[in-house]
Amino acid sequence: MNLESYYIPKENTSKPKGEDAHFIHKDYQTIGVADGVGGWTKRGVDAGKYARELMENCVLTLYGENKGAVNPMVVLNKAYFDTKAPGSSTACIITLTRDNYLHAVNVGDSGFMLFRDGEMVYKSPVQQSAFNCPYQLGRSKGCDRPSSAEELKVAVKAGDILVVGSDGLFDNMFVSEMKEIIDNVEKDGLTPKELAWTLAEVASYNSLDGDGDTPFAQAKRFAGLGRGKGGKVDDITVIVAYIVI
Structure with missing residues (x-):
């Protein structure tokens, strides 16, 4: 995969890094994105720190798992137990296998889309308990564990384009x-x-x-919450991979 990313944190002087985090490991053909849950702000917690530590631990786990194929579930599970920061976040880890599959694990509403010949051929399912309340990894009561992650395998072809992002992307673009x-x-x-x-x-x-x-406005209308217009001001992470086989 030919991999690159771009990140736009929402304007917040108290959190200049935003609450999203991601990594790209080109050698292992593996990527990840996490979105710290903003509700922690009411408790004085910057969930962006949790998301960043989780992604950093994923990279450290990759270095420790270099004897064979990357298993995203193993990576996420170890990173979760090694992450000590308060807070919670969504998470999506994806690797390209040697037999040309995307092997992914996903918790929450970060995720990915696969485009082929100009058409979207796959979109990862969203995990949420209610409107704008995604599943989220964390150690606190009510948070989820990696066992809640959905494991996915999607066949790819040369020329496919993979778009990975936090909900700041998918909530604001059709x-x-x-x-x-x-x-x-x-x-x-x-x-x-x-x-x-x-x-x-x-x-x-x-x-x-x-x-x-x-999409956020449409989901809001569907949930019967207000007039359902406008976008969702949020951190926006985008990772793009051109599939080369």
Whole structure:
């Protein structure tokens, strides 16, 4: 995989790093994204620290698991037990296997989409207990453990484009908007970094539009919560991988 990322933290002077975290390990063809749950702010906790420590521990686990194929569930499980920071976060870990599958584990509403020949052919399921209340890893009461993660395997082909992100991306961009941008990848000669940047910037623009329609607004209407207009102001992480086999 040819891998790159782009991150836009929402403006917050007390949390300049935001609450998202991610990693890319090109040697192991493995990536991960975590989104610290903002509700911890009411308790004086920066959940971004939990997300960052969780992702750092995933990378450390990868270095310790270098004798064979990467198992995302093993990586997530060990990273979870090694993470001591207060808070909680979603998590999605994905690796490309030697037999050309994406092997992923996902907890919550971060996730990924796979595009092939201009069409979205797969979207990872969202895990949430209620509207805007995703499953979340953490040690506190009410939080989830890695056993709650959904394990996924998706076949890939050369030329596929993988888009991984936190909910700040998926809540603020429709698939049709992503397809329009991805359709121009070859024509415009976009690198993975440039595609990640473009997707993140459009999602960020949509998040600040108080009257526009977004997936978040549609979900809000469906849940019967208010007028259901506008985007969701949030941290936005985008990782793009061009599949090369």
